[in-house]
Amino acid sequence: MRVLIIDPDPQAVKYLEKLLTEIAPEKEISGRCKDIKTATQWLQKNPLPNLIFSAIELPDGLSFEVINNLQKKIPVIFTCASDKYAIDAFRANGIYYLLKPFKNEELTAALNRYETFFSSTTKRQATVNGKSSYQERFLVTIGRQMKLVPADEVAYFFTENKIVYLVTFQQAKYNTGFTLERLEQQLNPTLFFRINRQFIINISSIVKLFPASKSRMKVVLQPETIYDTITSFGRTESFFNWMLGVSDHSAG
Known part of the structure; x- marks a missing residue:
């Protein structure tokens, strides 16, 4: 290296x-x-x-x-x-x-x-003692201080003006310094799913679902957000499989 x-x-x-x-x-x-x-x-x-x-x-x-x-x-x-x-x-x-x-x-x-x-030997499906290893916490900044946010306290990640933020279930918002693409590789796929180009959500953040079109769903989240939380074309089927615990992550 x-x-x-x-x-x-x-x-x-x-x-x-x-x-x-x-x-x-x-x-x-x-x-x-x-x-x-x-x-x-x-x-x-x-x-x-x-x-x-x-x-x-x-x-x-x-x-x-x-x-x-x-x-x-x-x-x-x-x-x-x-x-x-x-x-x-x-x-x-x-x-x-x-x-x-x-x-x-x-x-x-x-x-x-x-x-x-960051090591090239660290893969999304890296294993430790036979179990999948994913990012379990995030280091965020508050003014001149820093704190750790456990991944299971994150309701969702979203982009705003090219910056990726995480929002906790307690409605706190922090700049992550990550991209959504990188987060997709590091988050536990049983807990998090990328529903569209702007959001990766925690399954526990889902409040209810509404049909948005023949092949798309509107996902109501908690905490609420003003942004579009409608599943992208090609992701809806994988989204339902993810919610039901079916092993299908072929999102388009």
């Missing part, structure tokens, strides 16, 4: 490499960059890494400039001496925020998060 390190401090880079060698020796350091300019040039000339470790404050600006300009989203573990950029980091596809000087156990936790959600 290829790793890119972006950090102007050679001592910090050396320390990070030492810890990576101890914790995850299979990870290859493919590049080391000290600022926005060198990182941008490296990313243009080399195959994209699987994971980026990036300091936020660089000599020529903030590393968010590099990350946000990537054509393909790559998971990033951000490092910083303070927590003032924590919210911005998660908005920039950050999967972990390490405070400098970070410790062995914190780096291990960050790498575990990558392996859980």
Whole structure:
């Protein structure tokens, strides 16, 4: 697995490499960059890494400039001496925020998060002890704080102005930082179903159903929403099978 390190401090880079060698020796350091300019040039000339470790404050600006300009989203573990950029980091596809000087156990936790959600060996049907493994909780931000929301407390996910939000049964709304496509791969399909291009719903959020046309159904949800909750063409049959517990996920 290829790793890119972006950090102007050679001592910090050396320390990070030492810890990576101890914790995850299979990870290859493919590049080391000290600022926005060198990182941008490296990313243009080399195959994209699987994971980026990036300091936020660089000599020529903030590393968010590099990350946000990537054509393909790559998971990033951000490092910083303070927590003032924590919210911005998660908005920039950050999967972990390490405070400098970070410790062995914190780096291990960050790498575990990558392996859980982004490693090429992690599949939708990944198994642990013979049982399917799906995302069980979501890390969300509230102002400058963060909290975990268990998946079974989520009533539905929906898109609004290209941002995907989760809404809990207690009517709290949070930005997820995910896409619906990625959520479809990570959520337990016995509990969640994508009814159309805008909504993935929890089976427990369904209040009632109404025919919307010959081949589509209107799904009334709790909490209520002002948006279209009508099943897409081609999804209605799979939707009914899902509600009844029939193994059919050939949604169109």
